[in-house]
Amino acid sequence: MRLRFPTADVAATDEGRFVTVQFGLGTIGRCIDSSLASLMPSTMVDLDDEWGISAAARTNRVSEALAVAQRKAGPLSRVSVIWSAGVAGFDSDYAETAAELDAFRGVVEAVRQFADSGTGCAVAVHLLSSAGGLYEGQTRVEPGNAPDPQRPYGQLKLAQEAAVRELVGGVGIDVYRPSSVFGSVSTKSRQGLVPTLVRNGLLGRVTTLSGAIGTQRDYVSARMVGRHIARRVLSESGVDLTISHLVAARPHTVGEVLRIVERALRRRVLLAVAPAENAAPITFSESIRAADFAAEDLRVGIEQVASEYLGRSSLAA
Template sequence: MHVFQNRHGGPVVVVFGSGGVVGSALQRQLAVAGYQATAACAILWAQPVQDISTQIDACLKRPALTQAQNKKLVVVWAAGAAGFGSSEQDTQKELAVFTAVLDQLQEHQLKLWPQTRLRFLLISSIGGLFEGITNIRPDSPISVRRPYGQLKQAQEQLIATQEGLSAGIIRLPSVYSYINVNKRMGLIQTMTRNALLRQITPIFGSPTTLRDYVWADDIGRTVVHLCGADTLSTQPYHLFSGRPASILYIHACLERCLGRSVHLSFHYEAHNALNITGHRVSYNGMWQPTDMTENITRIVDNALSQHI
C-alpha cells in the first residue's frame, strides 16, 4: 500500500496493490501528474486474515492520511493474490480482507477523517465476470464460471452497499505491461521474454482465441483521471481496447518487432480457449488505448535496455 500526495493540490490517493502490474502503472502515471509517495506499508498476503487486517488498519492511521482532513481521499483497490486458477478457499480469504478494509474505511471516516470526502475505486476483472462471453457491454449481465469471478462479483456488490461511499468500478480485460520477472506476468510479457531468450512458449489454449488486451499505463492514466473527476458513472467502466487479438496476431507482432522467428507450442485446453471480447467506450475521450504493436516495441526496447 502506498499513499500519494500532490504538491499542486488534488486528492490524496491510497493505492492497495501498488506493487502489481496495474498498481505499478498507476504509480508511474501518478508521478507524471505531480504526485509523490509519502508513506508505504507492505501487505503480506500469506498471513492470516486477522493479521493482514491489523496491518492495513495501522497503515490507514498513518499521519499522511490523518493529515488529509478537509480534502478528498481516494482509495484505489488493485490488490490481491488471487487469479483465474485460485481455489474457493483462497478467494474467500481475499474477500474477507477486502470486507475488513471497507469496514475500516467507514470507521475511520467517522472517527479520523470526518470532514474528508472519501472515494473508492475498485479494479475488477472482465475475464472473471464474463468468461466465454463476447460483445460485452457495461450493462451486460454477469456470468461467472469459477471462484475468481465469484470474488470479483462479491467485491462489486459490497462497495455498492456501502452507505455514503462514492464508488467506481473499473473492469479490465487482459492487461500487459513491461517485463518484470519478480511479478506475475501475462501472456504477452511471457511470450516476449521467451522470444528474447530464444525459448519456446507453451500455450495452453487455442491459437485463434480472441481476447482484448490493454496496456497498463493507459489504465493508469484513466484511473488518475477518475481520482480527480467531479463525478463517477453509476455503471462500471469497461476499459476495452475494442481490438481483440489472437495469439497468432500477437505472435506476428513479435516477429515483426524482433525480425526473427518466435516459437510457440500449443496444448489445447477448452477452458482457456474461450473468446472474451467487448465494445470500446471512450467515456468522452477519457479512455484512449494505445496500439499493441507500439506497446510490444516498448516492451522489447525496455527489456533490452534492462538486459532482461
Template sequence: MIVLDWGRTPTAAPEVVLLFGSGLIGGAIASVVQRVGVGVVARRFDWSWPRPDPAQVRAVEAAVTTTLAASEGAGVTVIWAAGRSGFGSGPDDMAGEFVALEHVLQTARRVGATLPVDQRAFVHVSSAGGLFEGQVACGLDTEPVPLRPYGHGKLAQEDRVRADEDLGRRLILRPSSVYGYTPGARRGLVAAFVTAAVQQRHATIFGSLTTLRDYVYAPDVGHFVATRLLRPANDRSGVSTETCFLASARPASIFEIVRLVEGCLGKTLTLRIDPRPDNARNTSFLPSVLPEGFRPTRLQEGVALTAGTIIREHLMGVAS
C-alpha cells in the first residue's frame, strides 16, 4: 500500500491518503496525484492480503499519525482499490476480499478517530460491470442485479461502506470495463490483445466478437479521484455518501477493439474464441450516469495510448 501526503497549497487542502491497491486503477490514482499535485510525498508500506500483520498495521498507522501531527488541518482519505477478484471469482474468493476490506476499514476508523468528520473520507472502488452484467442502457435509477458471486460480493462491499458513518465522507466508484496498462497489474482486454500481438501469440476471447461493453481508460479514473483529493478545504462537506459511475457511455464491441488494436499495430491479430463463452452478455450505460467533471477519453485515443506504453516497455526489454 502507499501513503501519499502533501501540505497546504493555494488550491488544495493538506491531506494524508492511504491508498490500498496499486493495480490498474490504484496505480493510475497514485500516478496522477503525484503528477498534478504540489509537494506530494509517496511512501510504500507492506500490507499482507487478506490479513495484514499487526506490525504492518502499526507501521502504517504510526506514519499517518506522525504526518497529521505535523500538518495542521490535514484530513485523511482512505482509498480501497485493492480488489483481487474478477468475473470468475467464487464465493470463497469474495469472502476473502471482504475480510481484506474489513481490515482496511478498521485502520480507516482508527486513523480518523481524532479528526472532525468532515476531515475523514473513504473512497471505495467497486465494479459497474459486476453489478450490472447483462443490463443495457443503465441509468442512475437502474437497480443492480448481480448474476455472479463477484457482483454480489461487490454489492455487499458497497453496502458495508455506506453503513459506516465513522468513515466520514464516502465516495463509491463504479467503473465499467477498465483498460490501460500498469506493469505488474492485471491485464484487461485491450492490454491482453496488444501484448499478444507484440509477443506474436494468439489472443483468447472469452466472449463473443459482438459482445458490447462500456470501456473506460484507467487514467481517466485516476484524474477523477485526484481532482476530488486535491481540492480546497472549503469544498469539504460533512457525512455523506456519493455513488459515481465512471464509464464512457459509448459501448463498443470486442470486434471494434480488435480493429482498433490492429490499426495501432499495423498487424492482424490471431484470435482464439471460446466456443462456449461465459462472459458474453452486453452491458452498457447512458450518458446521464456520468458525474460532473468526468471526461472519458475517446476509445481510439485510449487504445493508442495503451498500445504505445506496452510497445515502449517491450522495446526497452528487448534492448536490455
C-alpha cells in the first residue's frame, strides 16, 4: 500500500491537502505511480499490506493508513484510493479470484467508513478492471455490449465493479477497463505477450503461445494507461460513476505483433503455438474508447519496450 502526499509547499494550499492510497504496483500500478510522481510534486510512504489477510483486517489497515495520512498532511481535503492490485489472471480459478474479491471488499468497506465519518473530505475510488475479462469472446465491442465474463477472472472484475458501485452517492468512482495491457519486460510481475516476445526474442528462446497465430487482441501500453489514470486521479472528481474503456480500438493478430517485435529487434523471434481455449478474438470499436484516452500506435509502444529492455540489458552487461 503506497501513500503519496504533495510536497510541503503544495500541501500548504487547500488543494494540496490531498493523498492517494494505491494498492498494487504491478505492470500498470507502477506506471500509475510514476505518472503521479511526475504530475504532482510529492513524497510517498509505503505501508505493509499482506495479501492473505481477511477483509475486516484489511479494512482496519486502510483506516490506519488514512489516519497516518491525516497525521502527515493535516486535515485532508481529498483522498483517492487506487486499486491496481491483483494476483489473479485469465487462468485463475475461483479460489484465487475469491481471495482477491475479499481483499477488495475490505478496501471498499474502509472507504465507506471513511466517507461516512463526516470529515468533509472528498473521496474517490479508482478501480482497474479488465475489458478483456469482461468482454471475452466478443468482437467489435460497442457501448451497447453487455459484459459477459467467460471465466473466473472476468467474473471477479464484474464483482469488483458491483462492489464499488455500492459506494455511489457519497464517493466518486472511476472504473477503468483496459484491453490487453503490455508493459516493460520484467521477471517479477505477470508478463503479457509483447514483453515475453521481446525478452525471449533477444535471448533466442522459443516463446510458446497458448492460442492461435490469428488470435486478435486490442493492445494498449501500460504507460499510456498509467498516465490516463494518474490524470484522472489528480483531476477534481464528483460523486458520479464513470466507466472508461481504455482501448486502442485497433485489433492486432498475434502474427502481426510477432512481426512488429521482429522488426523492432531486427531479428527472428521463435514461436511455438499450443492450441488453447482463449484463442477467440476480443476487439473494440472506436465508439467505446474513452474520449480522453490516447492510445499510441502499437509499433511505437513495442519499440519503446524493446529499446528500454535493450538499454537495461546492456547496462547490466
